[in-house]
Structures are given as C-alpha cells and as structure tokens.
Amino acid sequence: MPLPGKDLTASNGLLVLVATPIGNLADISARALDTLRNANSILCEDTRVTSKLLRHYGITNTLLTLHDHNEEERLSFLLTELKKGKIFALISDAGTPVFSDPGYRLVRAALQNDIKVTALPGPNAAITALVLSGFPPAPFMFLGFPPRGEARKSHFVMLKAAEQTGLKATLSWYESPRRLVGTLETLAEVFGPDREASVGRELTKLYEEVRRGPLSTLISHFKETDPRGEITLLLAPAAEDDNKEQDLEPLLLKTLKTHSLKDAVTLIAGSTNLPRKFVYKKALALSQKNTTKAE
Incomplete structure (x- = not known):
C-alpha cells in the first residue's frame, strides 16, 4: 500500500522520516511498515539493528547506512538519487529519526533542493x-x-x-x-x-x-x-519558592558596602551557586546604578 496521498512510482523524489520502536517491536505503525516495504531504499544507522526489525515483519529491502560519520559524504549521492525520483525511508536505530540521531543534514539539504520531506510519527524516548x-x-x-x-x-x-x-x-x-x-x-x-x-x-x-x-x-x-x-x-522545573534571584539584589547591595565588586561577586557566586558571569552582570548594574544616584 502506497503512502497516503503519494504515489511511490511518481517522478519526483521523496524523503520519508519513519519512527521505529524504541524497544517493543510491536510499537510501529501500519504506515511505517508500508513505507519500509515500498521505498526504493532504507537509510539506517546500523544494518544489523534494522535487519532485526525487517525480519520480524517479513520485509525485504535495500539498506544504505547513514550515520554521523558518513552523512556529509553521502549527501551528494542521496540528493542526486532523490532528484531522479527515488523514495528513501530514513530511520534511526530506535525512535524518531533526526531527534538526537543522524539525518538532520540530509533533511536540511533535501529541503534546500526543493525535495519533499515528510514524517511518519511514532515512538520517541x-x-x-x-x-x-x-x-x-x-x-x-x-x-x-x-x-x-x-x-x-x-x-x-x-x-x-x-x-x-x-x-x-x-x-x-x-x-x-x-x-x-x-x-x-x-x-x-x-x-x-x-x-x-x-x-x-x-x-x-x-x-x-x-x-x-x-x-x-x-x-x-x-x-x-x-x-x-x-x-x-x-x-523538574525549579520550585515556586526557589527565589535566589529575588534574594540576589539585596545580598549584593549589602556585600558591596564592605567588599570590592570583584570580591563581592566571588563570595556571592560561591554561596548561591549561581553562575559567576550572571552575578557579575547584576553586581555591575547595581554598582553603576548607585554611582549614578550619588552623582
């Protein structure tokens, strides 16, 4: 069965991002299986991992590796084939391709070359x-x-x-x-x-x-x-009562009365566990504000 709304024999190419199971082999859609059967080739990270999935569903298709170490060098070949009308299914070892997995560079290059890209949603860890x-x-x-x-x-x-x-x-x-x-x-x-x-x-x-x-x-x-x-x-997000930033200004004002800007920043950054650059920026703004008032 072809992709809904897409003839797999059409003259223009298509890159299909196919989500695959993250553990349980039953977690794959009918559309995903149809695409893996009917695409001209499947682009995958590891042929050994993908072969296990394909064997489970009785699917035979050409596998081409696409991973972090060869994606850049394969772009030219894959774009040429897509422009000829080829249909490529892009998958990762598990889950949704491109999402912390290879494929971003190919997707971006395909879009820049006016090649249609679509995605079949599914598992994501x-x-x-x-x-x-x-x-x-x-x-x-x-x-x-x-x-x-x-x-x-x-x-x-x-x-x-x-x-x-x-x-x-x-x-x-x-x-x-x-x-x-x-x-x-x-x-x-x-x-x-x-x-x-x-x-x-x-x-x-x-x-x-x-x-x-x-x-x-x-x-x-x-x-x-x-x-x-x-x-x-x-x-989890910070609790509502995590108000270190609100406490920072009075703490800085108090410390700046008895310490240099540099020493105040060092002391407060250490005691509050806030980034030194962040504390310095706040301290500098307060120091400049006080100087302006004094003038």
Missing part, C-alpha cells in the same frame, strides 16, 4: 519519559546528551543561569548508564540535591523502570544499583 515523569509537560526542553568532562558542569551552569532570568521548563537529556551517576552528581551540585528528577530506563521494554525523586535519592539508588539499558533523564 524523550516524550515517553516526559509523560511518565509526572513533571509539567510544557514548556519542555530536550538537550540531547550532556557534554562530557568539565564541559558538563558548564552546560548545567548555563541552564541554571537561564532559570534565574526566567526559564521555567522541564529539562531532558539522554545519557549512558556508565555516566548517569556522575551526571546526577553534577546536577545536584548545580541545581541542589533536593531538585526533583526522573530517570527512565529501558522504556517500553520488559524491564521498564521510571524512578522519580530528589537528585540525592536518585544518586544513592544508582550508586547501589548499577543502571542498565537506554537512559532518559529529566529535571
């Missing part, structure tokens, strides 16, 4: 974890995988600064099991050990688990029980 977390679903910010090493804390500090200037959203990341505890510890350092979080593990699979609670509780649990499988991590 971040959305599944969000609706299971019990946290506010909107606004919601997905941030991919946290940076590694020292950049991880800087990443979280920037988000903390954004919260202090008005951001109030549920935050979400994918993370590997071996880095989960370290990431939770850094989150606790930046956002506080009492901040509510949720860890979704093996979603839709036999051993699905969602743990919710303060960061300190989650750290203790996963130190005692090694996390396994695919991980989706969510951080």
